Amino acid sequence: MKNIDDLAADAAYLGGAIRALDTVLYHHLNTSMTVDKINEINGMVEMIKCFSEKHEIEIDAYSMEGE
Numbered sequence: 001m002k003n004i005d006d007l008a009a010d011a012a013y014l015g016g017a018i019r020a021l022d023t024v025l026y027h028h029l030n031t032s033m034t035v036d037k038i039n040e041i042n043g044m045v046e047m048i049k050c051f052s053e054k055h056e057i058e059i060d061a062y063s064m065e066g067e
Contacts (some may be wrong), residue, residue: 001065002058010055017048 002010021044028037 001061007058007062014052014055021048
């Protein structure tokens, strides 16, 4: 079970990943898109999605621990 400091760090990592995705999208959308660029973006979105779902489960587990 993660403690509150680990959960806060994970939330910060998620924020950083979303900011990185924003930067990548800005640069890729201002140039010609290729299949490889679209695949890179899809990969980043899937990684963020998986990490956020895991974080949600860990937050729920942490909140249930206090009950």
